[in-house]
Amino acid sequence: MENKNDRPLVSFIVTTYNLPTTLLCECLQSILSLSLSKEEREIIVVDDGSEVSPLNDLVELRDKIVYVRQRNKGLSEARNMGLVCAQGKFIQFVDGDDYLIQAPYEHCLDIARYKDADIILFHETEEEQPEVPFECNGPMTGSAYMHQYNLRASACGYLFRANILGNLRFTPNLLHEDEEFTPQLFLRAEHMYFTPSKAYYYRQRSGSITQEDNMRHMAKRLDDTESIILRLLDIAQHSPEMERVALNRRIAQLTMDHLYNIIQLTHSARHLNEAIERLRNYGLFPLPDKNYTKKYVAFRKMINTKLGRRILLLTIR
Incomplete structure (x- = not known):
């Protein structure tokens, strides 16, 4: 043994x-x-x-x-x-x-x-x-x-x-x-x-997965992130309260990062609005009114309004 x-x-x-x-x-x-x-x-x-x-x-x-x-x-x-x-x-x-x-x-x-x-x-x-x-x-x-x-x-x-x-x-x-x-x-x-x-x-190397710059990779990256968010949401909905609260914070943070990346990678109002509507259907948008971090609070206020979204599309590069 x-x-x-x-x-x-x-x-x-x-x-x-x-x-x-x-x-x-x-x-x-x-x-x-x-x-x-x-x-x-x-x-x-x-x-x-x-x-x-x-x-x-x-x-x-x-x-x-x-x-x-x-x-x-x-x-x-x-x-x-x-x-x-x-x-x-x-x-x-x-x-x-x-x-x-x-x-x-x-x-x-x-x-x-x-x-x-x-x-x-x-x-x-x-x-x-x-x-x-x-x-x-x-x-x-x-x-x-x-x-x-x-x-x-x-x-x-x-x-x-x-x-x-x-x-x-x-x-x-x-x-x-x-x-x-x-x-x-x-x-x-x-x-x-x-x-x-x-x-x-952590070594930044050109040619690594995170450095690839092509449309197919970008689309898969965004699609996979959305799939992960929905997977975590499903887990949260079937978890005890303490775990659900913890996961909900992570989901909100990841959703914020996802929307930021859509703006940064596509610079497209259409892509952003389509993603927002999908997230809305799952109850993930508007972003929760929580004071997780200063960055989260500021981004939430901007992304939750049409004017704010226009400003974000113009300023995030």
Whole structure:
């Protein structure tokens, strides 16, 4: 029988697709540099059908990683494959062109080691050597956090306990799949901690999914976001009150971001008005009269009037 104490502390699920080997190696070395013994870490590299497998360039790391190659199915399926393989008590997603920043991430590992944490939320950064504020807030439930704060949805921005996952997985062929996955995961967390430590280096690269600039991608991005909003709305309507209130805040924030993106990406009054009518039919427009953030309040006042919408279309670029 398997001894649960023999499980690694953390499974790092590293996804890659046609990445320069130098970036992938930098990512893997950032994990190997952490204060985790080989028994405490598990590094699962999921190659999502790269044209050329990077394995031959990872000779020195072969005995330190689990390499899984699948046909190209997209990021959601790659992460789901990593979850199938993962044996660790905690899970950390890492995109293969990013890396973990040692000192602040060690702080997150200490929280995982010494506190009864379900989720440790930290910050992403584009600074190579950020300051390290060794602060820790919590515990609180994930729903309480979502009730009080705007959620940062990136699945790479937190470390989470594997046993809260249940049957939750990423939806295949969905852009911005984190926006659907993360709120559902947070609702499952009874003991959540959050820190201002900037522990994850996020690399902006031309040619990545978020940088593509074409009409088909734009249309899918907007359609998928609307689908995510409606999926979260359905979950909220069947949830207990505390979870429903938490999700409603996230839905309102995501709806605001969606309308902003429609303006920014299309500059089209027709597209905006059509989206507003669809959202209205689902009870998502006008935006709720809540004081979530100053930005939310200001945008809500503008988008809820015809004159405000005209101004937004002229000023958002």
